[in-house]
Amino acid sequence: MRDYKFVFWDWYGVICHTGMWSCNNEDINNYKTYIKELFQNRTLLLRWMRGTESTHALLSNKYGKMTASKLLELAFEGWDEILDFALVDKIQKRSKHVKHVIITDNFDIFDDFITSCKIKNRFYSVFNSATYGKLKLDKPSLFEIAMQSLGLKSFSNCLLLDDSLENCSKFEELGGCSKTIGKVQF
Secondary structure (H helix, E strand, C coil), rough: CCCCCCCECEEEEECCCCCCCHHHHHHHHHHHHHHHHHHHHHHHHHHHHHHCCHHHHHHHHHHHHHHHHHHHHHCCCCHHHHCCCCHHHHHHHHHCEEEEEEEEECCCCCHHHHHHHHHHHHHEEEEEHHCCCCCCCCCCCCHHHHHHCCCCCCCCCCEECCCCCHHHHHHHHCCCCEEHHHCCCC
């Protein structure tokens, strides 16, 4: 593996291959139709991932505050058992001097989720679109926010692992190397 300073990890499609609402809990199954409707509304989805919509508010408006809180609690249960960190562990073990960063177009509850599942402490930093108000392909992009925050002038000596060719292209435009997850070989 090349001598990278940072490895940036996409969440969905790279570290996690299932949605947060995919857990098989009977209590959540009753609400999956509404959650699917939320995901099908592209405009709402983009606002949600930019942090201008709150997961708790979306659920509270439909089901009430107590139910929304319980749903979020249930969504977090058992996730630490189904995440596959084999690739992360393998790369982190081979490159102890490299700083590993999650960069994700995700929702406000992602930060709570990775903290509650003790995932956050496995990474040097986390850049979530909902926290920063920008997606990876926005102008300026979440990538550019990460670059500035980490004190980098470009992403030279940085690697992005992502399942989106568009995200990989944007990262390369900013000087980095990328691998789409389907083609990663270590």
